[in-house]
Amino acid sequence: MTTPWESIHPEALTHLQNLIRLNTVNPPGNEQIAVDYLAALLKKEGIDYQIVTAAPGRSNLVARISSGTSEGPLLLSSHLDVVPVEEKKWKYPPFEARIEEGYVWGRGAIDMKQMAVYSLMTFLLIKRLGLKLKRDLIWAAVADEEVGCDLGSKFLVEQHPDLIRAEYALNEVGGFTVHSGQKRFYPIQVAEKGFVWLKITAHGEAGHASMPHGESAIVKLAQMIDKLHKKFLPRHLHPVAEGFILALASGHGFPVSPILKGIVNPYGDLILKILPDREAAKFFIATLHNTACPTIVSGGHKINVIPSEATVLVDGRILPGQIPETFVREVQNLIGDGYTVEVIKQAPPQETPVDTPLFQLLKEVLEERDPGSVAIPYLITGFTDASFYQRLGIKTYGFSPIKLPPDLVFSKLYHNHNERIPVEGFQWGLETFFAAVRRFCL
Ligand SMILES: [Zn+2]
Secondary structure (H helix, E strand, O other): OOOOHHHHHHHHHHHHHHHHHOOOEOOOOOOHHHHHHHHHHHHHOOOEEEEEEEEOOEEEEEEEEOOOOOOOOEEEEEEOOEOOOOHHHOOOOOOOOOEEOOEEEOOOOOOOHHHHHHHHHHHHHHHHOOOOOOOOEEEEEEOOHHHOOOOOHHHHHHHOHHHHOOOEEEEOOOOEOEEEOOEEEEEEEEEEOEEEEEEEEEEOOOEEOOOOOOOOHHHHHHHHHHHHHHOOOOEOOOHHHHHHHHHHHHOOOOOHHHHHHHHOOOOHHHHHHHOOOHHHHHHHHHHHEOEEEEEEEEEOOOOOEEOOEEEEEEEEEEOOOOOHHHHHHHHHHHHOOOEEEEEEEEEOOEEOOOOOHHHHHHHHHHHHHOOOOEEEEEEEOOOOOHHHHHHHOOEEEEOOOEOOOOOOOHHHHOOOOOOEEEHHHHHHHHHHHHHHHHHHHO
C-alpha cells in the first residue's frame, strides 16, 4: 500500500505545532505534558506503550511494536525537553509555533520535537498500513537530555534496561543538509565527545589587600585561565573528523579547498589560529582537540583580604579514544605547577562503527532522497542520549533528517534564538525517516 502523504503531512505539522506549544523548557522540564499528549495518540490507535516516571512531572514514554522475531530491535529516541529562551530576541514567539515565511518557528523545532513527530508518525503509519515487522521497533521519548540525562535516558538505561534494549538506535544530530561550496552533504552522527568536568584550585599566600603581592591565588587563577584560553590542548586527529573536513574541502576550489585540507595536516593548528571565519574555526578546534572551557569562577570573601585559594570550574570535552586521566595530564601540562585539578563529573565519549548494514542503509536513503548529495560520518562536539545508550551496547546513529536551504546553517539554529524548521524540509525529513525505518524493519 502506498503512503497517503497528502493527509499525513498536515497531521504531522499539527502535532509538531502542538508539541512546541507544550512548554518543556528544562529546567524544570515538565516533560509529562508532552508524554501525556503522545500517549493519548498512541492509545487511540491501539499501540502499546508504558510511561515511566523518574520524578514528579518528569516522565518518559516507551512504545513498542512487536515483531514476534528475535532480530535485534531498532530504538527511536527523541528527548522531549528543550533549552530556555530569551523571548525578546525572537522574531516570533518561541512557544506559539507560528508558520511564517515557510518555517515553523519555535523552541524545539529542530532540537528535537520534529524527531518526536517523525517517530510518532512512523508508529502510526506502520499500524495504519498494517505492516508486518521483521524486528521490534521501540520508541523512547525521554526527559532531561538538556541538563545531563539523569531523569531520561540514563534513568531508563539504569532502571529499566529491558524496556529499551536494542541492537541499533536512531537519535538526534544528523541527516540535515550541509552546503559546502558546490556540494551538498548529509552528516550521519557516529561519534560524540565525552565530558570531563573539572574543578581547578589555585593556591597562593593570604595577606592584607593594602599590600598586594605576586603570590595571590586570584592572580594565579587569572593567569591559568588565560593559558586555557590562549593555547590549544594537543591535537588528536580522529578519522571521522578528518574525513568530514576533507569532504567539506572537496566542495570548494582555490583557496578554500587547500585551506580546509591544511587544517588536518600536522601544522593545521597554525591555520586555525588565523582562520578569518572564527565561527568555522571554533568548530574545527573543538573537533580536533580535547577542550577545557572555564565557566564558573569563585574565590575571596572580603574586599580587603587576599585569599589563599581560588577555584574555577572547567567544562572539559574529550574526543573518542581519549580517557579522563590523559585529559587531566594535558590540562596540567598546559597550566603548569601550583594548581590542584579534580574531576567532579564525567561521561565517556561514544563511537559507533560505520561498517554496519544500518549505516549503509541510512547513507543510501539520504543519497536517494537528495540525488547528487553525499552522506558522510560525523563527529559532534557535544553529547546526547547516545552516550548512555552505548552502555547497553546499542549502536546509535544521529539521523534526524531535515532538508535545509543553502542560507540556513543547522548549527546556528541549535539552542539559538529563532529556532525554526522549513515546512518543506520537515516533510522531506519525515518521508526520509519513514523510508529508512521501513526499509530496515520490514
Ligand atoms: Zn537535542
